[in-house]
Amino acid sequence: MSYQLKIEQQAGYLHFIVSGRNTTENVTRYMQEVIRECAARKCSRVLIEERLEGPRLGTMEVFSMVTSGAKRYQGMLEALAFVDLNAEGGVMRFAEDVAVNRGIPVRVFRTLDGAQQWLAKLPAAATGAAAETATPKPVP
Numbered sequence: 001m002s003y004q005l006k007i008e009q010q011a012g013y014l015h016f017i018v019s020g021r022n023t024t025e026n027v028t029r030y031m032q033e034v035i036r037e038c039a040a041r042k043c044s045r046v047l048i049e050e051r052l053e054g055p056r057l058g059t060m061e062v063f064s065m066v067t068s069g070a071k072r073y074q075g076m077l078e079a080l081a082f083v084d085l086n087a088e089g090g091v092m093r094f095a096e097d098v099a100v101n102r103g104i105p106v107r108v109f110r111t112l113d114g115a116q117q118w119l120a121k122l123p124a125a126a127t128g129a130a131a132e133t134a135t136p137k138p139v140p
Contacts, residue, residue: 003052005030007037013045013079013119014038022052022086024061028069035073044078045122047115051085062095070102079122080106081115 003020014037018030034046057065084092087110096108109115 002026003030005033009041010047012122012124013047013081014041014043015047015049017049017051019051020053022054022057024057024065026052027057027065031069031073035076038077044076045119046077046079047081047083047112047119049083049085049112049115053086056087056089056091059091059094062091063098066095066098066104067102070099070104074103077105079119080104081109081119082106083109083112083115 002023003018003026006017008015008017014034016030016034016037018026020026034048038044038046082092082096092108096106099106107115107118109118
């Protein structure tokens with residue numbers, strides 16, 4: 001594994017800090033871990049602080065990963081705030097558009113503070129039902 005994932009329980013959400021190499025394999029693996037932790041902790045609100053290093057992923061790689069992830073994790077999260085500290089260009093906005101168009105409740109932020117403020121302003125979680133029933137779906 002060429003990434004590290006740190007998890008911090010916050011009031012109302014889980015904060016994941018991921019560091020390591022920026023590859024499609026690492027992004028796919030850490031997202032699987034995020035979903036598993038959310039299900040185990042019955043938490044459907046997430047903040048991902050991505051600190052991956054190396055070349056940025058291309059538009060088609062991002063499209064493919066987001067589309068595949070959306071199919072697999074549909075309905076499992078109530079809110080996903082995403083901060084890529086090494087983002088360049090508009091690829092993260094593109095990823096947000098693709099995810100939202102596929103029913104994933106994600107917002108991309110330039111700063112950690114912006115993401116935390118957005119999560120704090122969300123209405124109280126109903127029951128965490130999204131995480132309670134969360135079971136990753138196999139992708140064909």
